[in-house]
Amino acid sequence: MRYVIIGGSAAGISAIEAIRSIDRESPLDLFSDEATPLFSRVLLPYYIAEELSKPLLNFRSGDFFEQNRVTPHLGMRVRQISIDSKTVQTQNGDSQPFDKLLLATGGNPIVPPIPGIEKEGISTLKTMADAERIYNLKGRKAVVIGAGSVGVESCISLRRRGMEVTLLEQLGHVLPTVFDEEAASIIRKRIEDLGIKTITGEKALRFTGNGWVKSVITDNRKIECDMVVIAVGVKPAIELVQTAGIEIGSLGGIRVNGRMMTSVPDIYAAGDVTETYDITRDSNWINAIWPCAVEQGRIAGLNMAGREALYEGSFRRNSIGNFIGVPAISMGLTQAETCSSCEAGETFQEIKRRTRDTYMKLILKNGRLVGAILVGQIQKAGLFFVLIKKRIDVSDYLSVLMSRDLNFMNLLPLIRRNAGRFTETEYKEIMDTML
Numbered sequence: 001m002r003y004v005i006i007g008g009s010a011a012g013i014s015a016i017e018a019i020r021s022i023d024r025e026s027p028l029d030l031f032s033d034e035a036t037p038l039f040s041r042v043l044l045p046y047y048i049a050e051e052l053s054k055p056l057l058n059f060r061s062g063d064f065f066e067q068n069r070v071t072p073h074l075g076m077r078v079r080q081i082s083i084d085s086k087t088v089q090t091q092n093g094d095s096q097p098f099d100k101l102l103l104a105t106g107g108n109p110i111v112p113p114i115p116g117i118e119k120e121g122i123s124t125l126k127t128m129a130d131a132e133r134i135y136n137l138k139g140r141k142a143v144v145i146g147a148g149s150v151g152v153e154s155c156i157s158l159r160r161r162g163m164e165v166t167l168l169e170q171l172g173h174v175l176p177t178v179f180d181e182e183a184a185s186i187i188r189k190r191i192e193d194l195g196i197k198t199i200t201g202e203k204a205l206r207f208t209g210n211g212w213v214k215s216v217i218t219d220n221r222k223i224e225c226d227m228v229v230i231a232v233g234v235k236p237a238i239e240l241v242q243t244a245g246i247e248i249g250s251l252g253g254i255r256v257n258g259r260m261m262t263s264v265p266d267i268y269a270a271g272d273v274t275e276t277y278d279i280t281r282d283s284n285w286i287n288a289i290w291p292c293a294v295e296q297g298r299i300a301g302l303n304m305a306g307r308e309a310l311y312e313g314s315f316r317r318n319s320i321g322n323f324i325g326v327p328a329i330s331m332g333l334t335q336a337e338t339c340s341s342c343e344a345g346e347t348f349q350e351i352k353r354r355t356r357d358t359y360m361k362l363i364l365k366n367g368r369l370v371g372a373i374l375v376g377q378i379q380k381a382g383l384f385f386v387l388i389k390k391r392i393d394v395s396d397y398l399s400v401l402m403s404r405d406l407n408f409m410n411l412l413p414l415i416r417r418n419a420g421r422f423t424e425t426e427y428k429e430i431m432d433t434m435l
């Protein structure tokens with residue numbers, strides 16, 4: 001058996017570990033167009049903030065490839081997949097045969113076609129090379145465009161380095177896809193308290209500067225700057241797949257079955273490049289977060305090595321607390337109407353509780369928890385995660401779940417009723433929440 005993996009990040013590395021848990025001997029080649037191996041993208045903002053040095057970004061030890069008998073091809077882009085000959089072709093013209101192939105190519109940062117976007121001093125933040133570029137940029141003033149998780153983390157990192165930072169978001173509030181307006185207002189206040197000028201509902205129209213960026217022009221103002229970070233999202237990196245004839249789903253990601261296999265036998269896909277089943281939406285979605293990529297890579301790897309394993313589905317969860325200094329977690333749907341597959345007869349319910357510094361909202365679909373937002377107090381996050389994952393009907397327990405002090409005895413009947421559905425770890429997670 002010859003394994004080839006394209007992409008050496010969360011999904012790719014997790015797949016290697018799963019394969020090697022079954023098959024220690026077969027040749028395994030990893031191709032990554034990034035030269036730096038085994039670093040966690042999640043930690044790049046800390047690198048930019050000068051809070052973590054490069055070695056501390058690694059999520060596996062330096063001898064990982066040796067230990068796992070992997071031949072790494074770093075800084076090497078795969079240009080083409082030939083399905084008939086079962087080979088991949090690299091940028092330098094070499095050909096590598098495979099019996100089982102994994103596409104773990106992740107997402108490409110979206111670069112909006114704003115006039116002047118090609119100017120020096122403007123960068124996305126996805127790769128280590130991007131992070132180094134931003135790290136090495138000199139200047140006093142920065143603009144971050146896009147107030148999603150990466151944008152918010154980037155602007156706080158730059159602020160921690162002492163820069164004057166403006167955060168610009170064209171939608172109505174910060175973190176628009178992961179928090180609702182009310183939670184976002186608390187988070188925005190924290191961002192502003194850090195000294196970051198935050199502008200929402202305003203669009204970047206053009207960049208000025210003679211070669212090097214000097215300002216961002218919006219519908220309302222001119223923001224002077226020495227650098228710009230573009231953080232407006234990612235889209236699946238499907239370039240290889242488009243020419244190979246592997247099926248793409250309606251959301252633009254690679255379509256896979258429950259075993260993470262694509263429409264072509266022996267070719268698997270995992271991570272940000274795939275569309276997979278989302279438990280809260282009851283439909284496919286692209287949940288571009290690290291833990292989902294790891295789990296999908298694991299399932300793909302097991303199946304590639306011959307052990308049947310099914311992907312149960314997942315849902316989005318985002319935590320921003322480390323950066324803003326107030327714990328904030330959101331998971332699943334953020335509001336009732338964001339469900340893309342609402343059908344007749346489905347009823348949604350939103351329950352909220354707000355104090356000056358805390359906020360909690362639960363979103364239910366037909367009595368089942370499908371989303372939760374917690375700001376300020378996040379102790380119940382583990383419990384809500386398990387209840388969403390296990391699709392538990394919580395309609396009789398809303399007051400218990402919303403109460404300030406969750407009492408185990410009050411929740412016991414619900415746990416008892418569903419005891420068979422919790423694994424030991426999940427049960428422990430629930431217990432921990434009550435302590």
Ligand SMILES: Cc1cc2nc3c(=O)[nH]c(=O)nc-3n(C[C@H](O)[C@H](O)[C@H](O)COP(=O)(O)OP(=O)(O)OC[C@H]3O[C@@H](n4cnc5c(N)ncnc54)[C@H](O)[C@@H]3O)c2cc1C
Nearest residue numbers: 007009010011033077078105106107271272288289290293
């Ligand atoms: C700055 C930042 C902060 C983040 N913070 C969080 C967080 O706090 N929590 C969280 O859950 N998620 C976070 N994420 C998202 C998380 O990093 C991704 O969900 C995760 O990395 C996806 O892993 P992946 O293996 O699918 O793909 P990726 O990590 O995107 O890796 C894919 C790799 O494949 C390579 N590749 C692509 N095409 C080719 C080719 N043709 N040939 C060779 N190599 C190729 C790419 O260059 C890349 O190295 C963050 C992302 C960024 C950028």
